[in-house]
Amino acid sequence: MSVLSSTEVLRPGPTGLKRLLMQGMMAAMPFAFRLLRRLKPIPRFGKTYVVTLHDDVREVFATDPAFGVTYKEKLDVIMGGEPFFLGMGDTPQYRADTAAMRKVVRPADLPLLAAKVEAQAEAIVAGAGGRIEVVDTLVRRVTFDFLAEYFGIPAPPGGDLRVWGTRLFEYQFVASDAPLVEEVKVIAPALRAHIQNQIEQRRAKPGADDVLGRCLKLQKAGEPGFSDAQIRTALMGFIVGGPPQPPMVVPQAMEQLLRRPDALRGAQAAARAGDDVLLAGYVREAMRFDPLAPGLPRVVLKDWTVAQGTRHQRTIPAGSTVLAAFASAMRDGRRVPDPERFDPRRLPHEYIHFGYDLHQCFGIHINNATLHLMLKPLLKRGNLRRAPGAAGKLRKNGAFAESLTVEFD
Numbered sequence: 106m107s108v109l110s111s112t113e114v115l116r117p118g119p120t121g122l123k124r125l126l127m128q129g130m131m132a133a134m135p136f137a138f139r140l141l142r143r144l145k146p147i148p149r150f151g152k153t154y155v156v157t158l159h160d161d162v163r164e165v166f167a168t169d170p171a172f173g174v175t176y177k178e179k180l181d182v183i184m185g186g187e188p189f190f191l192g193m194g195d196t197p198q199y200r201a202d203t204a205a206m207r208k209v210v211r212p213a214d215l216p217l218l219a220a221k222v223e224a225q226a227e228a229i230v231a232g233a234g235g236r237i238e239v240v241d242t243l244v245r246r247v248t249f250d251f252l253a254e255y256f257g258i259p260a261p262p263g264g265d266l267r268v269w270g271t272r273l274f275e276y277q278f279v280a281s282d283a284p285l286v287e288e289v290k291v292i293a294p295a296l297r298a299h300i301q302n303q304i305e306q307r308r309a310k311p312g313a314d315d316v317l318g319r320c321l322k323l324q325k326a327g328e329p330g331f332s333d334a335q336i337r338t339a340l341m342g343f344i345v346g347g348p349p350q351p352p353m354v355v356p357q358a359m360e361q362l363l364r365r366p367d368a369l370r371g372a373q374a375a376a377r378a379g380d381d382v383l384l385a386g387y388v389r390e391a392m393r394f395d396p397l398a399p400g401l402p403r404v405v406l407k408d409w410t411v412a413q414g415t416r417h418q419r420t421i422p423a424g425s426t427v428l429a430a431f432a433s434a435m436r437d438g439r440r441v442p443d444p445e446r447f448d449p450r451r452l453p454h455e456y457i458h459f460g461y462d463l464h465q466c467f468g469i470h471i472n473n474a475t476l477h478l479m480l481k482p483l484l485k486r487g488n489l490r491r492a493p494g495a496a497g498k499l500r501k502n503g504a505f506a507e508s509l510t511v512e513f514d
Contacts, residue, residue, distance in 0.1 A: 108242050111507040114267050116275070116285070118502030127503070134399060138433035147411060147419040153426045154419070155400070157433040159440035159457075161412050165403055165429040166461040169195045172403035172427055174464055179277050183293045183345060187338040191346065195463055205330030206339055206467070209319035214255070215474040219381075221251050222475045227482040236492060237483065239359055239509045244479050245352040251475075252348045256340055257307070257317030261299040266344065269296050271505075274349035278398075279504050296344070300337045316340070347468050350397060354458075355479050356506040358391035360499035363491055363511070368447045375449075376484035381477065384484070386449035388477040389456060393435045394447075396458055398504065400430035431457040486513035 119127055141148055141157045148155050156165050165172045177192035190206075193199040225247050230237060237243055249267050253259065260266055269292045276289045308321055317340065324331040362369045372387035405425040412418045421427060434457055436444040441455045459466035466472065483489065491497030492510035499509045 108246055109265065109267055110241050111502065111505070114241070114245065114271050115502050115505050115507065116272075118505075118507070128501070131501075134432070135436065138399075138430060138436065142433060142437055146417045147421075152424070153428060154421050155428045155430055156411060157430050157437070158412070158417075159434040159437040162400075162429045162431055162434040162457060163461050164411060165427055166401075166457075166464070168409065169463050171405065171407055171409040172429075173406045175402045175404050175426075176277065179281070180342075182289060183273055183277065184338050184341055185294065185297055187334050189338050189342045191342060191464070191467075199463075201330055202335070202339070203467070205323075205328070205335070208323060208328075209316050210343075210467070210471075212470060215470060218251060218255060218471060219474045219478055221254075222247055223478040223481055225250060226479050230482040230486065235514065236510065236512045238496075239356045239483075239511060240352055240506050241508070243483065244355045247479050248348045248351040252343075252471075255315055256343055257313065257315035258300060258303060258340060258344060261295065264292075264295060264299070266348070270344045270347075271349045273345040275504075277345060296341060297337060300340050301333065304333055304336060316343070343468070346466075347471075350472070351476060351479065353504070353506050354392050354395075354397050355388070355476055356499060356509045357395040358388045358476075359480060359483075359511070360509060361391035361394045362387070365447055368449070369489070371449065372480075373484045373489065376481045381481070383449060384481060385473065385477040386451070388480060389458070389473075390447055390449045390451060392458055392476075393451075393456065396432050396435065399432045400428040401460065403427045403429060431460075483511070483513070488512075488514040 118124065138157055141155065146156070146158045146161065148157075156162050173194055174192060180189050180192040188198065188202075190199050190202040193202075226243060229243055229246065233242070245267060249270070253266055258266070261269070272285070272288055272292055273296070276285055303317060304321070307317055308324075311321065312318060317336070320331050320336045320339075324333075324336065362372055368387065368391070372384060372391075375381075375384040375387060403426070405421050405423050405427055407423045408420060410418055410420045435441060435455065438444050441451070459469045459472060490512055492512050496508070496510040497512075500507045
């Protein structure tokens with residue numbers, strides 16, 4: 106894919122005072138969460154309760170009968186009314202649909218995916234001439250290239266998966282203003298039609314061993330869970346929920362490393378030594394200081410007492426909304442030792458980057474296998490540094506990373 110700038114992929118963000126206020130709120134959030142964890146761990150704001158402690162956030166994520174996902178209404182718009190497991194509770198259909206997709210999205214694929222990501226990132230960095238914009242030129246390009254190929258969904262005629270996927274992600278998880286809704290009314294059916302067209306073409310002429318090809322083989326063999334609608338809906342869900350995430354979190358991780366010279370030197374040493382396990386630890390830890398979002402919402406399905414038996418227990422009534430603030434949970438000193446210290450060797454249970462339990466991100470294993478490799482070739486370069494001026498500082502457009510330029514020898 107050619108390079109698209111964030112101004113082409115993202116909608117125009119807030120400007121002026123509104124932008125400054127949003128930046129100030131995001132900058133103050135870690136301090137606010139620290140106060141809440143200490144003084145009022147489950148505050149109420151109208152009909153919304155915010156759960157801030159590590160154990161309590163995990164309880165919300167793990168108690169599906171009481172805390173349901175909030176995604177179905179918008180997913181119905183995106184999927185044309187077809188059910189997708191992200192919007193389901195713990196039902197037989199949820200179990201059957203996720204089990205079906207695990208037959209085609211396989212752990213054995215991870216080494217090849219990792220190798221492709223590292224090779225493409227290396228080629229991009231090698232051709233950058235000592236200066237590169239991280240969000241678009243590196244991370245978004247690598248992510249959409251390798252995942253589009255893996256899923257078996259090429260670029261749509263007259264459209265761009267980067268724009269379509271990012272707009273639908275924004276609608277599903279971030280915003281629902283009228284202009285975005287009007288875009289979704291065009292993009293969602295166009296993407297559904299594009300994927301259906303690929304299904305029909307590939308059924309007539311089978312090709313590569315990708316996710317679509319595997320689905321069609323199982324469909325031909327009569328396996329349940331692989332009707333055209335189920336295949337189309339799953340691939341839609343993967344495109345909407347998957348590729349838009351790395352261009353958000355990986356540049357944010359790079360920014361956090363740049364803020365910490367010791368951590369940057371450690372990450373570079375791991376990259377140069379080919380120690381991918383340790384390098385992944387550096388990137389995962391950097392993401393802890395600026396994760397994908399402050400938290401994830403859940404709708405309260407029945408009255409439930411969170412943290413029962415503790416001094417801060419609180420009964421949350423049915424019909425309320427809960428924000429499971431995993432950004433706060435990952436800095437809770439009760440479960441994350443010395444949480445303000447940068448430690449690339451933390452234990453896996455200290456992280457909740459991609460949710461927990463039933464609705465943990467379906468692509469978590471792909472993320473864990475590839476995110477650090479998008480930065481590895483860059484980290485191997487000498488004298489890695491911010492570009493001069495504003496270009497060298499991470500710029501955000503609402504929830505999305507927008508630009509970050511670095512230089513190297």
